Amino acid sequence: AQSVAQPEDQVNVAEGNPLTVKCTYSVSGNPYLFWYVQYPNRGLQFLLKYITGDNLVKGSYGFEAEFNKSQTSFHLKKPSALVSDSALYFCAVRPRDSGGYQKVTFGIGTKLQVIP
Amino acid sequence: GAGVSQSPRYKVAKRGQDVALRCDPISGHVSLFWYQQALGQGPEFLTYFQNEAQLDKSGLPSDRFFAERPEGSVSTLKIQRTQQEDSAVYLCASSTDRFGSNQPQHFGDGTRLSIL
Numbered sequence: 001a002q003s004v005a006q007p008e009d010q011v012n013v014a015e016g017n018p019l020t021v022k023c024t025y026s027v028s029g030n031p032y033l034f035w036y037v038q039y040p041n042r043g044l045q046f047l048l049k050y051i052t053g054d055n056l057v058k059g060s061y062g063f064e065a066e067f068n069k070s071q072t073s074f075h076l077k078k079p080s081a082l083v084s085d086s087a088l089y090f091c092a093v094r095p096r097d098s099g100g101y102q103k104v105t106f107g108i109g110t111k112l113q114v115i116p
Numbered sequence: 117g118a119g120v121s122q123s124p125r126y127k128v129a130k131r132g133q134d135v136a137l138r139c140d141p142i143s144g145h146v147s148l149f150w151y152q153q154a155l156g157q158g159p160e161f162l163t164y165f166q167n168e169a170q171l172d173k174s175g176l177p178s179d180r181f182f183a184e185r186p187e188g189s190v191s192t193l194k195i196q197r198t199q200q201e202d203s204a205v206y207l208c209a210s211s212t213d214r215f216g217s218n219q220p221q222h223f224g225d226g227t228r229l230s231i232l
Contacts, residue, residue, distance in 0.1 A: 034220065049218070101164065
């Protein structure tokens with residue numbers, strides 16, 4: 001069975017400072033990895049994904065994430081946080097090694113609070 | 117429309133009543149997912165459709181939950197004899213990916229269901 005761990009319920013960062021939101025995963029074989037963001041009373045919005053290739057993935061709104069296979073991690077990062085980045089962030093995983101359908105599993109989310 | 121549309125946005129029902137939640141996916145999207153999101157949690161998978169075929173319903177919590185997508189477009193999630201523990205936000209997502217795997221899922225804004 002696959003799983004995602006987001007060890008921090010909340011991350012606080014000052015505006016303009018770099019931010020990191022942590023994610024570790026457990027899956028059989030190689031993973032597809034995703035980050036989504038959720039604003040209040042809205043659905044999830046896709047930020048970025050890792051499929052294969054370069055371990056550093058760049059996504060929307062200046063976010064990036066680094067895939068680390070040995071540490072089974074996929075931490076979300078941004079060099080300079082904005083107040084508007086304050087939201088709930090979800091990491092998600094699914095196994096790659098299949099030609100057919102596989103379920104995507106989401107973490108419980110990390111609340112990012114950017115302080116002006 | 118440009119995105120995934122869900123209706124109603126809010127639904128209040130008395131315990132024991134039946135409810136029906138509607139999802140209108142992005143036109144042409146093959147894959148459609150339903151998730152349940154409890155307060156402070158990540159989305160929990162309920163069921164998956166590829167066109168009109170329900171390929172995975174392993175996440176439906178009981179036989180009170182039923183989903184359909186008869187023409188491979190609009191989907192309805194029905195909950196019979198609702199109970200208080202059914203209170204949650206129900207999210208629908210669609211994807212171009214035939215198996216909904218390595219392409220991002222596009223989420224609607226959800227239906228917030230409250231059972232009194």
